[in-house]
Ligand code: PMP
């Protein structure tokens with residue numbers, strides 16, 4: 001009897017162990033079942049990491065790009081009036097592809113700038129920031145294996161957006177052609193032969209960003225014509241990210257590639273209300289282009305966010321209407337913002353040089369790249385563990401000096417990140433007093449090392 005019970009307990013024990021094993025197996029398969037899908041890489045985002053650092057260490061934040069001053073009053077007042085308007089519908093859903101008042105205002109503006117009559121309802125899509133315009137464009141125009149040419153450095157979301165759509169990113173770096181004297185973003189150029197060699201039968205398109213983040217380059221007519229000719233030769237698209245279109249410093253001139261001969265037909269251009277009106281938190285953007293190309297974006301958009309915030313679109317529309325009235329005048333924000341930014345740019349270039357860095361003076365946008373290598377002996381690079389030196393530099397400076405910049409290797413493909421390791425990106429769309437504080441902090445820190 002005792003033996004029989006012993007056998008039984010042994011059998012029960014085995015059964016229990018088996019169950020346990022099964023549970024362990026099924027637990028691990030449950031785990032892998034809930035991994036991030038293979039079309040996304042489980043990668044860190046420089047924005048998530050550096051916004052987290054800024055919250056923790058509270059540095060002078062010259063990292064993520066946003067103004068620390070007020071937007072034009074007529075724009076913010078327009079939003080206040082809209083949300084409290086007597087018309088209750090201004091707080092309800094609006095037309096999915098863009099609030100009628102906004103697409104009409106955008107249609108008027110870009111018809112003028114492109115010197116062609118845009119069909120506002122069919123050639124413009126309003127999106128949740130330029131991010132969503134890029135996302136809808138790349139999802140809507142990429143089949144598995146399609147190749148997209150991306151100019152390095154690039155705004156970091158281009159690559160995950162291409163790859164998650166099944167596309168393949170092909171890179172071409174901008175190279176600095178000068179090593180001494182005052183550096184300009186015009187000194188960063190792509191090699192024409194290299195560019196030519198990237199185009200092939202699998203090329204779906206090229207992503208252009210002018211004015212450029214992070215270098216500040218404003219592509220010249222000659223460079224744009226070169227790209228346009230290749231796009232035509234290979235029947236490729238151009239996605240032109242022009243979110244900084246109004247921040248251009250003379251003598252540079254912003255040229256919309258869509259205005260070059262036979263280019264409108266193959267170009268999707270992207271803009272941002274956040275950049276245009278200094279309201280980055282409003283997250284309204286747009287894309288415009290020919291109807292057949294825009295239809296693909298609309299399919300993605302209607303199955304994603306479907307429609308964007310109504311009152312914000314109404315206020316942005318009112319903002320454009322007002323600026324269209326002032327267009328070409330001194331007080332038009334499209335021109336006055338760049339005028340306001342110019343001395344900030346020059347001030348930053350000066351204090352970065354004074355501190356020992358070698359900045360590239362940008363022709364457009366509101367970022368400045370600077371080489372910090374000559375300061376390396378004063379920085380505790382060994383205190384940080386990141387793989388790339390620009391990450392170590394920017395983290396150490398945030399924690400120990402109290403000034404935050406962005407590591408530009410975040411804007412390069414894995415194989416080319418070393419090209420950016422001696423650089424940092426700073427943002428200069430900040431109040432003068434805050435730029436001055438940054439200058440003072442850096443100068444004091446530098447003086448202590450001497
Ligand atoms: N493109 C570039 C080059 C940018 O710098 C940004 C940053 N905001 C975006 C697109 C996204 O713009 P938005 O904030 O309107 O989504």
Ligand code: GLN
Pocket residue numbers: 047063064065066213
């Ligand atoms: N475009 C801005 C920059 O480059 C903001 C980026 C972001 O918040 N993801 O700093």
